[in-house]
Amino acid sequence: MDEHEEIRRQHLVQRVAHELRSLEGRTGCRLSPDVEAAMGAVPRHLFVARGMEPAAYDDTALPIGWQQTISQPTVVALMTELLRPRKGHIVLEVGTGSGYQAAILSHLVERVYTVERIPQLAEQAAERLKHLGISNVEVRWGDGRRGWPEHAPYDGIVVTAAAERTPSELPPQLKAGGRLVLPLGNHPLAQELWVFDKTEDGSLDGRSVLAVAFVPLVSLPADGNPSPRANG
Ligand code: SAH
DSSP states (O other): OOHHHHHHHHHHHHHHHHHHHHHHHHHOOOOOHHHHHHHHHSOGGGTSOTTOGGGTTSSSOEEEETTEEEOOHHHHHHHHHHHOOOTTOEEEEEOOTTSHHHHHHHTTSSEEEEEESSHHHHHHHHHHHHHTTOOSEEEEESOGGGOOGGGOSEEEEEEOSBBSSOOTTSGGGEEEEEEEEEEEEEETTEEEEEEEEEOTTSOEEEEEEEEEOOOBOOOOOTTSOOOOOOOO
């Protein structure tokens, strides 16, 4: 392990802890020891586009190619906390991107299923996770708005791209008592992060937590070919 990256990563974790403390009034959560340890363990510089490594331990979103981004570390930590991950949990992520959020979750739950629309990103993320020895994450190319019904029901579902409203096929794939965390809103760069609890009667009980900016959750074209454009 590169000592320099290690030190920068520890600084980032401290920064994230500080940011979450300052947001606690709105979000109701702080950085827990388990999520702190996961953030400290995952080498974010291996998840960003080539050439972006020097900025990998800044608390900012960064390009990962195909006009997509790896989320800001504070937002990753917040979404992870809101999901309330536990050791035995089975979790679904929609929007694999770089695989960073999935890697964080892999340290906290039993198994992570993650769906990505852009085949090259799905493939790269799967390779990256394998290279890091992470074996409890399964990556699939496809339309994550449909979820991944074969492994449902999930203890938690996290969507890391923004939709105008909750995709209707996701809540049925969540266990009663489970949580759904996702950015909602129709403005391209300004949405709100929502957290929903699924109640015993199957309804969703939600609250808006914070203003966020995510790339859009989009459908696959009819031919199933997402026509990627390189930018990384
Ligand atoms: N969680 C990621 C951040 C991803 S950015 C990380 O840690 O790096 C959002 C991702 O959602 C992009 O990669 C985008 O291609 C993907 N996406 C958008 N619409 C999607 C859909 N319908 N199904 C699956 N993935 C989708």
